[in-house]
Amino acid sequence: MISARTKSGAVRPGLDHPVQNPSRLQQSRRDFIGTLGFATAALTCAVPAWMCLRAYVPNVLYEPPRRLKVGPLARFTEGATYLPDQRAFVFREKDTLFSIGARCTHLGCTVQLAKMPEVEGGYEFHCPCHGSKFRADGTNFAGPAPSPLPYYTLDIAAEDDQLILDMSVLADKGWRLTVRS
Numbered sequence: 001m002i003s004a005r006t007k008s009g010a011v012r013p014g015l016d017h018p019v020q021n022p023s024r025l026q027q028s029r030r031d032f033i034g035t036l037g038f039a040t041a042a043l044t045c046a047v048p049a050w051m052c053l054r055a056y057v058p059n060v061l062y063e064p065p066r067r068l069k070v071g072p073l074a075r076f077t078e079g080a081t082y083l084p085d086q087r088a089f090v091f092r093e094k095d096t097l098f099s100i101g102a103r104c105t106h107l108g109c110t111v112q113l114a115k116m117p118e119v120e121g122g123y124e125f126h127c128p129c130h131g132s133k134f135r136a137d138g139t140n141f142a143g144p145a146p147s148p149l150p151y152y153t154l155d156i157a158a159e160d161d162q163l164i165l166d167m168s169v170l171a172d173k174g175w176r177l178t179v180r181s
């Protein structure tokens with residue numbers, strides 16, 4: 001039991017708070033400072049090491065190619081062929097081909113081809129998200145879509161006669177690729 005002295009000088013047995021051992025207090029302070037020093041040193045080494053490693057990873061955004069071969073010409077028969085990976089339609093009318101993008105010009109949903117024999121062109125594009133509609137030539141006429149669907153450029157690869165879809169170059173509405181039969 002440890003005693004304590006009151007204000008009046010009387011000695012009171014027992015203590016409200018145990019007195020800490022000063023050498024143990026110093027030891028725990030030393031431990032804390034040591035740990036803090038170690039953490040700071042580790043952080044100082046880790047940051048430049050991470051930056052060095054990061055420098056070996058190229059800061060490049062990988063995007064799918066915008067110009068690519070989409071198959072032999074024979075794949076594209078009369079009418080519409082949908083290319084899901086490119087979100088584009090390729091239309092063939094005898095010896096001419098053209099491509100219309102299927103990405104809605106409102107918020108980018110994929111439009112669907114709706115066959116409608118009663119309308120000019122025989123079909124329309126309908127967007128399932130907010131109801132935009134486009135005529136067969138891609139012109140927007142209903143819903144929130146602010147502009148027509150894009151036309152992409154087509155080409156034939158010289159080396160193997162495959163059709164090339166080039167989404168990096170937009171074409172005018174009347175643009176057509178003519179191929180020999």
Ligand code: FES
Nearest residue numbers: 104106107127130
């Ligand atoms: S994304 Fe097509 S109408 Fe909204």
